[in-house]
Amino acid sequence: MTLLSPAKINxxxxxxxxxxxxFHAIETRLVKLAFGDTVEIxxxxxxxxxxxxxxxxxxxxxxxxxxxxxxxxxxQNQTNCQFSWRIHLEKRIxxxxxxxxxxxxxxxxxxxxxxxxxxxxSLPQMLEIAAQIGSDVPCFLLDSPAAxxxxxxxxxxxxxxxxxxxxxxxxxxxxIPTPWAYKQWAGxxxxxxxxxxxxxxxxxxxxxxxxxxxxxxYLLLPALKNWxxxxxxxxxxxxxxxxxxxxxxxxxxxQAAELAEKAREWLGGTSLLxxxxxxx
Numbered sequence: 088m089t090l091l092s093p094a095k096i097n098x099x100x101x102x103x104x105x106x107x108x109x110f111h112a113i114e115t116r117l118v119k120l121a122f123g124d125t126v127e128i129x130x131x132x133x134x135x136x137x138x139x140x141x142x143x144x145x146x147x148x149x150x151x152x153x154x155x156x157x158x159x160x161x162x163q164n165q166t167n168c169q170f171s172w173r174i175h176l177e178k179r180i181x182x183x184x185x186x187x188x189x190x191x192x193x194x195x196x197x198x199x200x201x202x203x204x205x206x207x208x209s210l211p212q213m214l215e216i217a218a219q220i221g222s223d224v225p226c227f228l229l230d231s232p233a234a235x236x237x238x239x240x241x242x243x244x245x246x247x248x249x250x251x252x253x254x255x256x257x258x259x260x261x262x263i264p265t266p267w268a269y270k271q272w273a274g275x276x277x278x279x280x281x282x283x284x285x286x287x288x289x290x291x292x293x294x295x296x297x298x299x300x301x302x303x304x305y306l307l308l309p310a311l312k313n314w315x316x317x318x319x320x321x322x323x324x325x326x327x328x329x330x331x332x333x334x335x336x337x338x339x340x341x342q343a344a345e346l347a348e349k350a351r352e353w354l355g356g357t358s359l360l361x362x363x364x365x366x367x
Contacts, residue, residue: 088203092176092195093123094186095226096254096327096334096365098233102272102296110222110239111269116291117187117226118233118248122256122363124192125177126155128199130170136163137171144178154193154220161216162200166207172200181359183262185328187223194227214243223328232366250290251366253340255347257315258332258359259307268329271300278302281309282316286323288336293323301330308333314353320346340364 095117103112131137140149140156151157155176162168174196180188194217201208208216210228217224222240231245277283277299286293302309308326315324315335320342324335337343343362350360 088128088199090126091123092126092191093119094180100295115236118365120363126195127175129173132171135171136169139173142176154189155196157220158193158197168204181258184258184332185330190221190223191227193220193224252336253343253364254334254336255343256334256361260357263330265329268297275300293325295326297329298326
């Protein structure tokens with residue numbers, strides 16, 4: 088099987104407070120993108136439990152810390168299925184970007200191995216496994232183009248999202264650790280020079296509470312948001328997840344491509360620029 092492992096953006100992310108387990112309670116809307124990684128999965132045999140894992144990006148860990156391998160191990164433990172597998176991951180989604188790359192890879196592998204093994208697990212069982220791997224993993228198991236997440240993000244509800252929104256992703260040349268962003272949230276302050284409020288759009292309200300702590304330290308990002316919102320073709324601009332990716336939604340795909348050229352000139356070529364649209 089060769090499958091798209093789509094990236095996601097958070098159209099909204101509200102942080103409600105810290106939970107007794109140390110995580111933060113959130114309300115978020117995640118939307119899948121047409122841009123993503125490619126996962127190749129092949130059954131090598133029905134015995135042995137061996138896994139041959141390769142990745143186009145040498146910086147991606149190939150040990151048991153990799154979320155895709157965690158998903159496979161969780162599947163093996165739950166089903167006692169000892170098939171041997173070959174998995175190749177062609178990476179395009181950058182690490183530490185707030186685009187859910189690792190979570191998407193985990194969900195894609197989990198769905199694929201379950202199907203290739205004869206579907207021993209139901210969707211509710213896979214969702215339970217996914218929630219243990221990572222908060223964003225369950226949303227990628229759903230067939231819907233978008234999902235609302237509650238709890239720490241792992242309780243997901245499918246959302247009908249018919250909008251095909253052209254957009255530009257801008258990933259600066261640094262990652263942002265998600266745990267750090269949440270840890271800084273409670274004590275962070277808004278800058279008077281940046282708009283943090285709700286952006287009311289036909290497809291829903293856009294806002295991200297994690298912009299406040301992230302923008303305090305990573306000063307390129309608030310400057311980039313202001314720069315994006317200053318362009319008439321930009322309908323809305325926001326940080327995705329805990330960053331560092333900023334995204335801008337435009338009226339047309341041609342405008343997103345033109346904005347990418349302007350951003351490349353403004354940023355000096357140091358950031359990853361990707362024109363895409365919502366809808367995996």
